[in-house]
Amino acid sequence: MRIPLYALLLCSVPFMVHAQSETDSVHHSYTLSTVNYTIAGQRYQKNYTRSRELQQSTDRLLERIPGVTMIRRGNFAMEPTLRGLSAAQINMTIDGMQLFGACTDRMDPISSYVEPNNMERIQLGFSPNGEQHNASVGGGLNFSLKQAQTGAAKVWSGLAGAGYETNASATQTIAALQYSRSRFAISANGVWRRAGNYTAGKGQEINFSQYNKWNLGLSAVYLLKPNQQLRVDYLQDEGYNIGYPALTMDVSFAKAKIGSASYIYTPTGMKLKSWESKVYYNYIDHAMDDTKRPAWQVPIHMDMPGTSQTMGLYSRAKWYYTNHFLEAQFTAYSNRLHAEMTMYPKNAAEMFMLTLPDVQRTVYGIDLKDKIYLGQDWTLSPSLTVNYVQSDIYTELGKETLSSLFTGSLDRKNLIWNAGLNAEKHINGRWTLFGQLSRGARSASAQELYAFYLFNRMDNFDYIGNKDLKQETSVNASLGMSYHQHRLHIQPQLFVYRFSNYIVGQRKQGYSTMTIGASGVKQYVNIPDALLYGGELYATYRPWDKWYIQSTNSISIGQDNAGNALPLIPPFKSINRIEYTPSKYGFYAESISQSRQDRVSTAVYGERASAGFTIFNVGAGRNFAIGKNTLNVHAAVYNILDKQYYEHLDILKLYRPGRNLALNLSLTF
Amino acid sequence: MKKIFALVCVAIALCTYTSCTSKKNNPKPDIETPAKSQLGTANTTDHTITLYADTPLLFTGYNRLYVKVQDATGAVSSTANVSIHPLMEMSTMSHSAPYEQVSYDAATGLYSGAAVFIMPTADDDAWKMEVTVNGQKVAIPVTVGTFPTKVISISLGSDNTTYIVSLLRPAAWKVGMNDVEFTVHKITDMMNFPAVDNLSLEMTPEMPSMGHGSPNNISPVSTGNGHYKGKVNYTMTGDWRLHLKVSDASGTVLLQDAFIDILF
Numbered sequence: 001m002r003i004p005l006y007a008l009l010l011c012s013v014p015f016m017v018h019a020q021s022e023t024d025s026v027h028h029s030y031t032l033s034t035v036n037y038t039i040a041g042q043r044y045q046k047n048y049t050r051s052r053e054l055q056q057s058t059d060r061l062l063e064r065i066p067g068v069t070m071i072r073r074g075n076f077a078m079e080p081t082l083r084g085l086s087a088a089q090i091n092m093t094i095d096g097m098q099l100f101g102a103c104t105d106r107m108d109p110i111s112s113y114v115e116p117n118n119m120e121r122i123q124l125g126f127s128p129n130g131e132q133h134n135a136s137v138g139g140g141l142n143f144s145l146k147q148a149q150t151g152a153a154k155v156w157s158g159l160a161g162a163g164y165e166t167n168a169s170a171t172q173t174i175a176a177l178q179y180s181r182s183r184f185a186i187s188a189n190g191v192w193r194r195a196g197n198y199t200a201g202k203g204q205e206i207n208f209s210q211y212n213k214w215n216l217g218l219s220a221v222y223l224l225k226p227n228q229q230l231r232v233d234y235l236q237d238e239g240y241n242i243g244y245p246a247l248t249m250d251v252s253f254a255k256a257k258i259g260s261a262s263y264i265y266t267p268t269g270m271k272l273k274s275w276e277s278k279v280y281y282n283y284i285d286h287a288m289d290d291t292k293r294p295a296w297q298v299p300i301h302m303d304m305p306g307t308s309q310t311m312g313l314y315s316r317a318k319w320y321y322t323n324h325f326l327e328a329q330f331t332a333y334s335n336r337l338h339a340e341m342t343m344y345p346k347n348a349a350e351m352f353m354l355t356l357p358d359v360q361r362t363v364y365g366i367d368l369k370d371k372i373y374l375g376q377d378w379t380l381s382p383s384l385t386v387n388y389v390q391s392d393i394y395t396e397l398g399k400e401t402l403s404s405l406f407t408g409s410l411d412r413k414n415l416i417w418n419a420g421l422n423a424e425k426h427i428n429g430r431w432t433l434f435g436q437l438s439r440g441a442r443s444a445s446a447q448e449l450y451a452f453y454l455f456n457r458m459d460n461f462d463y464i465g466n467k468d469l470k471q472e473t474s475v476n477a478s479l480g481m482s483y484h485q486h487r488l489h490i491q492p493q494l495f496v497y498r499f500s501n502y503i504v505g506q507r508k509q510g511y512s513t514m515t516i517g518a519s520g521v522k523q524y525v526n527i528p529d530a531l532l533y534g535g536e537l538y539a540t541y542r543p544w545d546k547w548y549i550q551s552t553n554s555i556s557i558g559q560d561n562a563g564n565a566l567p568l569i570p571p572f573k574s575i576n577r578i579e580y581t582p583s584k585y586g587f588y589a590e591s592i593s594q595s596r597q598d599r600v601s602t603a604v605y606g607e608r609a610s611a612g613f614t615i616f617n618v619g620a621g622r623n624f625a626i627g628k629n630t631l632n633v634h635a636a637v638y639n640i641l642d643k644q645y646y647e648h649l650d651i652l653k654l655y656r657p658g659r660n661l662a663l664n665l666s667l668t669f
Numbered sequence: 670m671k672k673i674f675a676l677v678c679v680a681i682a683l684c685t686y687t688s689c690t691s692k693k694n695n696p697k698p699d700i701e702t703p704a705k706s707q708l709g710t711a712n713t714t715d716h717t718i719t720l721y722a723d724t725p726l727l728f729t730g731y732n733r734l735y736v737k738v739q740d741a742t743g744a745v746s747s748t749a750n751v752s753i754h755p756l757m758e759m760s761t762m763s764h765s766a767p768y769e770q771v772s773y774d775a776a777t778g779l780y781s782g783a784a785v786f787i788m789p790t791a792d793d794d795a796w797k798m799e800v801t802v803n804g805q806k807v808a809i810p811v812t813v814g815t816f817p818t819k820v821i822s823i824s825l826g827s828d829n830t831t832y833i834v835s836l837l838r839p840a841a842w843k844v845g846m847n848d849v850e851f852t853v854h855k856i857t858d859m860m861n862f863p864a865v866d867n868l869s870l871e872m873t874p875e876m877p878s879m880g881h882g883s884p885n886n887i888s889p890v891s892t893g894n895g896h897y898k899g900k901v902n903y904t905m906t907g908d909w910r911l912h913l914k915v916s917d918a919s920g921t922v923l924l925q926d927a928f929i930d931i932l933f
Contacts, residue, residue, distance in 0.1 A: 120769070166798070170696075255764065300878070300879065341904075341905075343879070344733075345878035345879070345905070345907075348877070348878040348908050349906075349907050349908050349932055350906075350907065351876065351878070351879070351905045351906055351908075352905055352906040352907065353844065353904060353908030354844075355903030359734075398846060400843045400844045400845035400846075401844050401845050401904070402845065403845035403846035403902075404844075404845045404883060404884070404902045404903070404904050405883065405884070455906070486808065498927070510884065511884045512881045512882040512884070514879075514881055515883055516879060516880070531681070558811060
């Protein structure tokens with residue numbers, strides 16, 4: 001198996017003869033305190049080494065990354081978008097495992113089931129063939145889980161922390177513990193969070209914005225031989241009584257159980273560098289709830305539970321060969337989605353329907369990637385992904401339900417391919433030029449194919465699926481450069497995506513709405529093309545020692561074939577931060593600004609213009625050494641001017657939290 | 670070692686998968702048993718006559734009826750001349766109901782027909798089914814109950830004729846697209862209820878408790894013998910009302926809304 005595949009790869013790429021060492025992946029030898037992120041091979045220096053960062057939610061970490069903007073429906077479980085691409089256009093995984101949220105209203109993006117305390121790093125790719133595996137049109141996010149480390153300096157190590165925020169009376173409690181021997185290690189980490197209603201700027205309380213959750217991560221590693229590892233990981237995340245003020249319903253619970261077992265072979269002195277195989281299973285159980293809402297908001301009481309289960313495996317290997325660094329992966333997974341709704345009208349029979357009629361999707365994929373070092377200056381990375389996607393309905397009730405909308409077979413089979421080429425050119429010690437060109441494709445999502453009257457609060461329409469959707473494809477190019485010297489680092493990047501068969505909701509006449517008060521019914525359709533372009537600018541500057549200035553800027557502009565602005569596209573956003581870190585102390589001040597977004601198409605996509613804003617945050621911290629342990633105390637004030645503001649992607653334009661004083665304590669041992 | 674690892678992986682995967690899939694069964698409506706129920710029996714000089722229906726109790730509206738004719742040896746007769754006639758005897762008068770004459774069905778060995786009962790059995794008002802076999806008439810008393818939802822609509826049309834629109838109840842409704850069939854009869858006198866063909870029926874389903882309808886319905890069209898066949902789309906379970914606007918061939922609206930109620 002290995003040899004023919006390798007031979008195939010060698011034939012398919014140009015062949016050169018320069019040996020070079022590979023610095024692709026980072027392995028942290030210490031535990032429990034680092035989350036960093038990588039964008040398409042460009043590693044960002046920002047290490048969240050202070051444990052207070054671990055008390056933040058994953059959402060707060062993500063929204064600091066250039067090009068990432070969050071769709072907000074409440075104070076919990078925000079949904080990441082990459083350069084304005086979201087949902088099925090991007091591919092989100094946890095440690096390479098496929099997971100799919102169980103909520104039909106996108107209340108549970110999978111980023112809500114993983115905590116910074118679980119993670120080693122966040123990998124981010126904007127192009128279909130970036131860091132991510134599996135086909136997509138817009139790249140993706142991988143949340144790499146922290147592993148227990150064998151042979152650590154201390155047999156027992158750990159961390160405990162607690163935080164309090166005045167706004168929403170939010171508390172965070174985290175803990176982590178690791179036991180490490182030379183051949184065996186086990187680690188556990190946990191988070192418990194709770195918050196009441198938050199208060200927006202100028203003292204406005206946002207009702208139904210509370211949340212409660214806990215998260216537990218377990219990792220065990222056993223070395224069969226020094227270069228053969230057996231690993232078991234388990235993650236459980238449960239949220240309860242979560243308010244979604246921008247939606248018509250809240251959530252009574254959102255539970256995820258995520259388990260995997262891996263075998264990792266890392267030979268030394270061979271061309272094969274590593275070979276990792278993993279089997280995994282995850283189950284997500286989600287229930288929407290309207291029982292806490294006042295009667296006038298609930299014309300008919302309803303229950304809307306949903307489940308998602310995914311079973312999969314992957315096997316990936318990496319090789320060195322002279323100046324080539326090769327990667328090949330086989331992946332297979334199967335996901336089942338079930339979502340239903342029971343309505344209880346007064347004085348009439350209860351009504352039951354499937355809103356996502358038992359969709360099963362099975363995917364087989366092969367990824368091939370090569371990184372070729374051409375001399376000291378050029379790096380080329382061709383890549384190819386082929387996915388075979390089967391979609392069908394796995395219950396009779398699901399098929400009967402869809403007979404309401406469709407005739408003929410409901411099964412879908414798609415063969416999807418992505419291909420790309422990344423190039424990097426080191427001009428001199430300071431200047432680097434990088435660019436990429438790729439072709440991406442995705443099959444329509446389960447929701448886009450088979451949705452059965454799913455309500456979208458943003459445009460107030462019920463959505464139905466379209467089983468005849470063609471796959472959405474993109475041709476994507478980006479060009480950037482990096483200037484790096486002792487104190488200054490500047491990295492601008494421009495990008496463009498041209499989509500074909502872009503999938504949008506289009507009004508369907510003659511269909512009556514299912515949701516009381518909805519404006520009409522939309523069906524997913526392919527429009528001939530769409531365009532998305534924009535750029536990012538990342539810069540850091542150290543004017544003096546102990547001083548650090550960072551600026552993160554991004555903008556996206558999207559339009560469909562008729563020139564209408566695409567929905568949920570973030571306007572210009574800028575985060576600027578100054579840090580001063582004398583020994584033991586740390587101080588920072590930052591501003592977050594977003595410009596006005598009036599590039600919207602209210603008539604077509606139901607989106608309204610947004611006002612711009614600027615908010616300011618400040619913080620200070622200090623480390624205390626207590627014996628061999630470290631105590632970190634940190635205080636911050638967010639939105640110090642108590643500004644009323646929202647971001648463009650916030651559903652219903654609900655104001656975000658006003659002034660908030662946060663205190664965090666943590667002890668590392 | 671790799672073999673053991675693979676086995677462990679498979680075992681873990683199987684355990685977790687089965688433990689979570691054996692969970693819920695969907696609340697699907699029970700399917701009524703298709704076995705026929707005996708309603709009564711009577712003897713002529715030559716034959717034993719047994720009357721059957723699809724359910725133990727007859728209901729107002731359209732009911733399929735079956736007659737079994739056996740000779741003295743118990744053998745089922747297929748060549749007898751059999752007819753039925755529903756009759757309600759009230760204290761001062763009697764009347765019939767729309768019905769479909771029986772014919773022999775070789776597959777079941779029964780003579781099958783139908784009756785559209787226009788009212789339920791009451792204290793002094795009893796339904797009976799007159800069955801005539803080779804010129805000999807017997808009467809089998811039957812009890813007719815009121816169906817829980819409105820499956821028959823009797824109303825005066827704009828042409829001053831009373832029309833009877835009745836639903837052919839299927840064994841079970843299902844979510845999604847269903848075949849739907851109605852009969853239309855009119856009242857000419859107390860004993861004559863001829864079937865009416867070639868009307869135009871415009872069907873609009875609605876969920877009264879929510880006020881919404883459903884897409885892709887096919888309004889019933891005349892198939893002869895007073896029958897109209899179409900397709901109805903139930904997007905969910907619950908209460909449904911099928912609004913029927915009935916017009917004649919010239920387009921004159923006879924019945925504005927002869928609605929039928931469904932619950933499943």
